[in-house]
Amino acid sequence: MADDAFTDEERAAVYRCIDSRRDVRREFLPDEVPDAVVDRLLAAGHAAPSVGFLQPWNFIVVQDVATKAALHAAFTRANAEAAAMFDGKRAGLYRSLKLEGLCEAPLLLCVTCERDRAGPVVLGRTHQSEMDLFSTVCAVQNIWLAARAENLGLGWVSILSLSDLRTILGIPEHVLPIALLCIGYVSHFAATPDLERAGWRRRLALADLVFSERFGARRRETP
Amino acid sequence: MADDAFTDEERAAVYRCIDSRRDVRREFLPDEVPDAVVDRLLAAGHAAPSVGFLQPWNFIVVQDVATKAALHAAFTRANAEAAAMFDGKRAGLYRSLKLEGLCEAPLLLCVTCERDRAGPVVLGRTHQSEMDLFSTVCAVQNIWLAARAENLGLGWVSILSLSDLRTILGIPEHVLPIALLCIGYVSHFAATPDLERAGWRRRLALADLVFSERFGARRRETP
Numbered sequence: 191m192a193d194d195a196f197t198d199e200e201r202a203a204v205y206r207c208i209d210s211r212r213d214v215r216r217e218f219l220p221d222e223v224p225d226a227v228v229d230r231l232l233a234a235g236h237a238a239p240s241v242g243f244l245q246p247w248n249f250i251v252v253q254d255v256a257t258k259a260a261l262h263a264a265f266t267r268a269n270a271e272a273a274a275m276f277d278g279k280r281a282g283l284y285r286s287l288k289l290e291g292l293c294e295a296p297l298l299l300c301v302t303c304e305r306d307r308a309g310p311v312v313l314g315r316t317h318q319s320e321m322d323l324f325s326t327v328c329a330v331q332n333i334w335l336a337a338r339a340e341n342l343g344l345g346w347v348s349i350l351s352l353s354d355l356r357t358i359l360g361i362p363e364h365v366l367p368i369a370l371l372c373i374g375y376v377s378h379f380a381a382t383p384d385l386e387r388a389g390w391r392r393r394l395a396l397a398d399l400v401f402s403e404r405f406g407a408r409r410r411e412t413p
Numbered sequence: 414m415a416d417d418a419f420t421d422e423e424r425a426a427v428y429r430c431i432d433s434r435r436d437v438r439r440e441f442l443p444d445e446v447p448d449a450v451v452d453r454l455l456a457a458g459h460a461a462p463s464v465g466f467l468q469p470w471n472f473i474v475v476q477d478v479a480t481k482a483a484l485h486a487a488f489t490r491a492n493a494e495a496a497a498m499f500d501g502k503r504a505g506l507y508r509s510l511k512l513e514g515l516c517e518a519p520l521l522l523c524v525t526c527e528r529d530r531a532g533p534v535v536l537g538r539t540h541q542s543e544m545d546l547f548s549t550v551c552a553v554q555n556i557w558l559a560a561r562a563e564n565l566g567l568g569w570v571s572i573l574s575l576s577d578l579r580t581i582l583g584i585p586e587h588v589l590p591i592a593l594l595c596i597g598y599v600s601h602f603a604a605t606p607d608l609e610r611a612g613w614r615r616r617l618a619l620a621d622l623v624f625s626e627r628f629g630a631r632r633r634e635t636p
Contacts, residue, residue: 192600195564196429196430196561199422199426200426201426201563203426204426204427204558206423208559211460213462232619236617236619237431237432242608243606243613245616248624250625250626251623251625252626268540272536272540276534284536287536289537302628308614313510313608314571316494317571318575320543320546324546324547324550324592327547327550327554328550331461331462331551331554335555338419339427339428346462348540350540350541361628368547378416385465390465390536391465391467391468401471402473402474403473404473404583405583405585
């Protein structure tokens with residue numbers, strides 16, 4: 191076994207992190223997140239893979255109450271538009287959900303993507319133009335898992351217009367906002383996703399989602 | 414401390430996984446990846462966060478030599494086009510890089526996104542239309558980290574035309590291919606990214622990428 195091989199205990203910790211990570215938008219504790227912990231989350235983001243080693247991301251740390259309130263107001267406007275897109279019973283259920291924790295979370299983080307950081311031609315982006323956005327999302331997921339390992343809840347708030355987000359955080363035209371995250375300590379992590387418990391949508395069976403060799407060809411016969 | 418809190422040892426394992434993960438495209442060992450390990454990687458992907466709990470992904474497991482060869486041929490075509498986009502010395506360096514391991518890796522995995530799996534209106538996608546693609550990328554990053562914890566190298570091969578990928582793997586029009594991954598055991602993981610060692614691009618300083626409250630406002634004074 192190589193020197194850098196993961197032990198069974200280490201592997202189990204990684205899987206526990208992946209399995210117990212949740213999209214957290216409520217029940218944040220008021221405790222401040224220490225700077226050293228914020229630094230570790232950011233380092234985890236910066237350790238993400240990136241197309242052509244572009245490292246296209248920036249991280250905006252938001253702790254100011256007025257900025258949080260402005261983001262919350264932008265969410266409220268967008269969420270009213272969103273709620274109107276659902277019908278009947280579904281609209282009622284939608285309105286009952288808690289979909290952000292922008293004011294309660296002690297820490298917000300906006301992750302952005304500067305697409306032309308290394309000029310217009312990027313190794314690995316020539317045939318899949320969104321690879322730089324995807325690299326930035328890998329950074330978000332690294333931060334999400336690091337947050338879980340720090341016992342910090344994290345929620346990705348996507349119900350906001352990007353132009354509001356640009357205005358409030360001063361994001362220039364050539365930079366694309368990718369994710370707005372609310373982060374804070376929580377007393378515990380729920381065993382299942384909020385939307386599953388609320389009856390919004392069921393957990394799909396993994397076996398139905400896996401194919402062998404070609405799309406649509408089941409990998410194994412279900413007994 | 415809550416029952417589900419991470420210990421220092423568990424947290425260290427998660428950070429070691431994040432830090433030592435590499436984009437691996439060569440030096441794969443021929444050893445087969447056992448089905449039980451493949452199942453764990455897929456479960457890690459399926460545990461990813463998804464917008465509106467959509468779980469928009471499918472996973473196509475590819476082990477057939479002829480399919481790998483067809484994918485490799487598609488890469489070769491696309492890579493010739495890509496190489497022609499770089500100038501002079503840069504083009505020479507580009508041509509010297511090993512950017513895929515499609516034939517050598519014992520296991521390939523294609524991760525796709527079915528955008529309308531729950532109909533046209535998706536909770537959380539109403540104002541950011543690419544959130545379902547981003548959810549799928551979160552699944553890829555989960556798989557990437559799980560692979561590292563399994564001592565498996567993984568590389569994301571993006572230099573292929575999506576239409577070739579669709580044809581070879583029989584992916585229907587309403588499903589979007591997101592990632593083609595080459596996976597296999599490796600004798601060790603490199604300390605730094607291949608593209609950094611090859612001199613393609615430098616590691617950026619994290620402190621230059623972090624802002625406070627607004628884009629462009631440095632978080633801390635650099636001494």
